[in-house]
Amino acid sequence: HQAGLDIGPGVGLMTLQYVFHKTTVLLYATVMLLLQHKWLAANTTGVLKYLPMAYAVVALVIVALVLVCVSPLVQNLARWALGFLPKTEKWQQRRADQLDVLGTESRLLLADKARCVQIFALQALKLFLLFCLPWLCIRFMQLSPLSFARVQLLTSLMLFVSNALPNVAGMGSIETAFLLLYSSFLPSGEVMSVLMLYRIASYYFVFAASAV
Numbered sequence: 001h002q003a004g005l006d007i008g009p010g011v012g013l014m015t016l017q018y019v020f021h022k023t024t025v026l027l028y029a030t031v032m033l034l035l036q037h038k039w040l041a042a043n044t045t046g047v048l049k050y051l052p053m054a055y056a057v058v059a060l061v062i063v064a065l066v067l068v069c070v071s072p073l074v075q076n077l078a079r080w081a082l083g084f085l086p087k088t089e090k091w092q093q094r095r096a097d098q099l100d101v102l103g104t105e106s107r108l109l110l111a112d113k114a115r116c117v118q119i120f121a122l123q124a125l126k127l128f129l130l131f132c133l134p135w136l137c138i139r140f141m142q143l144s145p146l147s148f149a150r151v152q153l154l155t156s157l158m159l160f161v162s163n164a165l166p167n168v169a170g171m172g173s174i175e176t177a178f179l180l181l182y183s184s185f186l187p188s189g190e191v192m193s194v195l196m197l198y199r200i201a202s203y204y205f206v207f208a209a210s211a212v
Helices: 007-043 048-070 072-082 089-111 113-140 148-164 173-182 188-211
Strands: none
Touching (some): 007 113, 089 113, 173 188
16 A cells, blocks of 8 residues: 555455465475376375365365355355444445456456466576575575475475465464475474575565565
């Protein structure tokens, strides 16, 4: 709003960004899993049993968000649900407009195939750089090395599984999924050290940069 975006386009932008992010996480993890499935199955016990449920939950969230963005029927259901929220004057004026703008802008964006490809490419680049961090942490600490490709696999699955876990303010599910994936390859002390370095690099450094 401070940058000139009205409330409706702002909500639409945030919702669509979430859809593209979750979809790219799912596709990235799937590609990594297809390339290295045999290695993962041979070197872990029990990890693969969590993946079908993760796929179901993440796919359900993506489909629900897309339907809220583009389906008139689901938007009407959302309007009905919004009727149960407190009826303040400002909210009464805005709530219908938000869904209308969200639907209009979402359909325009999703119809622009070239722009969608650009967004997916940018999201994939962002994830690739993020997934490099654990490998750099392992190399920095001179631990038992996992190859670059295998760290990409484990970290992509970590983020994928964390998207299916409940979390509070984005904290908690990442740590749980990280320990689940990496504990088969590193001792408990080492995996906790890598996790701490990863969270510092992926959260606190970013927070400090954004504060500036």
